[in-house]
Amino acid sequence: MKKLLGIFVVVLLWCNFGVASELGGIREIGTDQKCLELFEEKNIFEGKMLPLFDKNKGTFVTYIGCHKNYNDWGWWDSTNFDLDKAHTKAYHGCVSDQMPKYNLTGCHLFSINDVIVWGKDLAFVAKLEKEVSNFDINKYLKIFEFKKYLFPNPYNGSEVFKKDDPSTLKKITFKKKRNIRTEIGVGKWRDGRWYLHYVPKNHKSFSFVAEYEDNIKLEIFIEYNQELMKEKKFADNEMIKAEKKAKYFAQMFGQMPHFLKKYTNKIFIHRYNGKGKDLKSAWAPWNKKEFHLTETRCGDSYYLELSSNSKNYNECAGTVLHEIAHLVHRNTNVISPSKWMKMKKADKHFCTNYAMTNGKEDFAESVMCWVGIRYKSDRMSKNDVMVINKFMKNRIKFFDELNLNAHPLKTSINQ
Numbered sequence: 489m490k491k492l493l494g495i496f497v498v499v500l501l502w503c504n505f506g507v508a509s510e511l512g513g514i515r516e517i518g519t520d521q522k523c524l525e526l527f528e529e530k531n532i533f534e535g536k537m538l539p540l541f542d543k544n545k546g547t548f549v550t551y552i553g554c555h556k557n558y559n560d561w562g563w564w565d566s567t568n569f570d571l572d573k574a575h576t577k578a579y580h581g582c583v584s585d586q587m588p589k590y591n592l593t594g595c596h597l598f599s600i601n602d603v604i605v606w607g608k609d610l611a612f613v614a615k616l617e618k619e620v621s622n623f624d625i626n627k628y629l630k631i632f633e634f635k636k637y638l639f640p641n642p643y644n645g646s647e648v649f650k651k652d653d654p655s656t657l658k659k660i661t662f663k664k665k666r667n668i669r670t671e672i673g674v675g676k677w678r679d680g681r682w683y684l685h686y687v688p689k690n691h692k693s694f695s696f697v698a699e700y701e702d703n704i705k706l707e708i709f710i711e712y713n714q715e716l717m718k719e720k721k722f723a724d725n726e727m728i729k730a731e732k733k734a735k736y737f738a739q740m741f742g743q744m745p746h747f748l749k750k751y752t753n754k755i756f757i758h759r760y761n762g763k764g765k766d767l768k769s770a771w772a773p774w775n776k777k778e779f780h781l782t783e784t785r786c787g788d789s790y791y792l793e794l795s796s797n798s799k800n801y802n803e804c805a806g807t808v809l810h811e812i813a814h815l816v817h818r819n820t821n822v823i824s825p826s827k828w829m830k831m832k833k834a835d836k837h838f839c840t841n842y843a844m845t846n847g848k849e850d851f852a853e854s855v856m857c858w859v860g861i862r863y864k865s866d867r868m869s870k871n872d873v874m875v876i877n878k879f880m881k882n883r884i885k886f887f888d889e890l891n892l893n894a895h896p897l898k899t900s901i902n903q
Contacts, residue, residue, distance in 0.1 A: 514579045516588035517613060518596030518606045526561055533604060540565060544631075545621045549574040550599045552580045552606075553592030562592065568870035569628055571621055573646075577819065612702055625874075637838040642806070642856035644872045646866035647798055649805035654896040656701040656749075660735055663695045663862030666709060672758060673771040673780065683845075684771055691756055694730040698738035701895075706741060707754045708734045729791070733757060733783065736791040740805050745859065745894035748812040751819055754778035755808075770807045772814040795887035806856065813855035814848060823851075827886065833867055834882040855882065858887040863897040 518524070526535065532552075541548040546569040556560045557653075566577035595615070597605050601620055605613050632638060652698035671686040693709040700706070710730040716722040737755060758780060772779040783790070784805055786801030816822055828851070838844050843853035857876050861884070865873045877884060 490614075494504040496512060499756075514575050515613070516596055517608060517610070518552065518598055520554065520593065520596075521607075522558050523561070523593070524550065524606050526554055526558055527552060527563075527598075529559075532561075532563065533599065536799065537563070537565065537599065540566065540567070543601065545569075547571050547574050547895075548599075548601050548852065549578045549597070551578045551595050552598040553582055553595045556591050556593050557762045560764075563598065568869075569871050571617060572801055573869050587699065591721075595797070600832040628871065629875065629878060632837070632879055634895070635837065637841045638875055638879060639840055639872065641842075642839055642853055643860050643864070643868055646868045647800045647802040648860060648867040648871070649740075649809075650798065651801055653743045656704070656740050656896050657738050657742035658679075660698045660708075660738045661698055662734075663697055663707075665693070666695045666707065667692050668756075669730045670756060671773065673769045683795055684769065686771075686773075691758070693756070693867070694727060694734070696734040696738070698734070698741065700742055702746065702750070703831075704746075704749050706738070706749075706752065709754065710734050711757060711759045715761065733791040736786075737808075740808055741802075743805065743896065744809055744812060745823070745863075745892065745897050746895065748816055748855075749811070750776055751815045751822075752779065752812045757778040758782045759783050770811050772811045774808060774818070777815055779808075779815070781807060781811070809859065810852045810857055816855075817848065817851045822890070831882040831886040835880050837879040838874065839880060854883045859894070860882055863890075863894060865900040 502603045508817065530557075537550055546567045548565065548567045550563055550565045552561065552563040558793075559633060562582065564578045564581035566574045566581070568574040568577070579595060579597075582592070598604065600613070601617055603616060605616065621684070638644075649742035668691045670689055672689040672692045674688055675685040676679060691709060691711055692714055693711045695711070696708045698708055699705040701734060710733045711891050712726045737757065741749065741752075741755070754776075755778065760782065768782055768785040770781045770785055788805065792802055832847075832850065838855045839857040857880060860868055861873045861876050
């Protein structure tokens with residue numbers, strides 16, 4: 489079996505320590521002697537694992553699993569200054585779809601940094617983790633001093649938006665079928681950045697009106713499959729799907745902070761036409777209070793009630809937050825361009841690589857980072873929160889001093 493990297497990041501806390509289960513759990517130490525012997529025979533630790541260990545990049549954690557017949561094995565690793573996040577990524581890389589696929593007997597903690605903990609007791613591991621957690625914070629912060637941007641994305645892989653988060657949605661109502669002349673963003677990556685240009689389009693859709701607290705209303709346009717609308721039985725199914733999609737976005741929009749919702753009137757959801765590579769685009773036209781989103785940005789079957797992919801939901805909600813931040817950026821009654829530019833120049837870092845594209849994207853990404861550390865910090869790495877507070881302190885101060893109404897978000901106690 490090839491070594492596989494973890495693909496899911498789910499924030500689980502220290503309370504998982506030592507919780508036993510048949511399949512293993514986060515921080516559950518392995519005890520299977522036959523599995524250990526298999527790894528020792530193949531010289532996996534010295535030959536494969538240790539070459540990846542770099543103490544300057546954080547704590548190195550590995551989990552392993554062996555085939556029930558002990559004729560195959562797999563291991564997963566993660567390196568992070570946040571020890572909880574390192575454990576979570578390595579463990580969930582193992583249990584995602586690899587454990588049942590390869591008939592592994594379980595996924596268990598194997599090593600921390602250059603120390604094998606397999607077969608050790610909880611006290612031994614707790615002592616080791618305490619030692620490796622006492623890293624030099626100032627040395628860690630120096631890593632960012634010479635970087636232009638802090639993270640690849642505003643929350644650095646943490647899932648901060650969830651389906652069951654509070655929403656201000658009161659009700660949603662179907663209006664009628666619409667045919668609206670609009671534009672669709674067609675983009676491509678160039679020099680590590682995303683660029684869009686726009687082409688005309690007839691957006692044939694079902695329209696809905698969502699009503700929220702504080703008398704906020706939002707029109708939602710869900711594009712339908714024109715071919716399927718020709719036969720009633722298929723057309724009825726398109727309507728059912730549209731209602732689910734509209735409810736999905738209406739609920740998500742209601743989770744956004746009030747000061748952003750109040751400047752947004754419409755959202756257009758574009759379906760994939762099945763031709764060529766689907767670009768996961770999202771855009772907000774400059775002169776309108778609306779934003780557009782290609783629905784595959786939210787993952788396949790995102791709107792189904794049985795769909796529970798938290799990673800897709802988090803990405804989709806983050807995209808919505810980013811796009812409606814563009815809308816408030818243009819409103820000079822809220823944002824003073826001169827004060828914003830002053831704070832931006834005072835900071836020498838950008839939140840993300842994408843923020844470096846232009847001033848508009850910097851503002852939207854900065855809003856996301858600010859929302860993260862002020863209202864979602866309990867779901868972020870504490871080190872990531874510390875980095876944003878230090879290297880974006882002037883932008884953060886700018887948003888703090890606006891005294892924005894962020895309802896239904898609540899100030900996080902872990903700022």
